[in-house]
Amino acid sequence: MINVDLGDGMISEMEEGLLDGPFFRVIDTQREHTEVTVYILDGKVVHRSAHITLKG
């Protein structure tokens, strides 16, 4: 089950199999290492999580 926002501002759960994804993106720079996970439904992002490793 994945937490989703279907555009109404409320967070609900959906079966992962009903969604497109997950899609991953990794950003690695001097300032950060970031991994983003996205799920899409009907062409709209309904879940987006980010894991950012800070660098001092």
Place this chain on the structure above:
Amino acid sequence: MANSQAICTSFKVELLDGIHAFGTTVTRGATTADTFFGALYLASGSLGAATTAYSATSEVSGTGYTAGGQSVGAWAAPSSTTTIAFTTPTGNLVWTGLTLATAFDTVLVYNSSQSNKAVAVYTFGSQTITAGTLTLTMPSNAAATALLQLA
């Protein structure tokens, strides 16, 4: 306007005045470490070296986020290597069940035990969160990598 990553200049001066305490070896009356918070800010904000304290101006808002951010928790005992003093929170900052629809790119660490005085501004790539989790993972605590380094 844009945010810029920096150790706040006022914080450096306040360190010399013994205002901030990350460890328990202090000369103040209290021997407990101060409490520090991490608050998130919009990419349209203007935080940086000149930031002196927590402010709600340009702070993010949305489901799962409480104004003021959340406690950073304990810090590693302050230490030094050559001429660099450093410390890093021992835990990560995690928000779950979060929706932040407006782009944000900054976390301000501030001292809630000392009138919310600013410590440092950390910037990262602009993000939004949708019904998800935001994890700010701390770097390893060493002179060259610690979250807070004073050269």
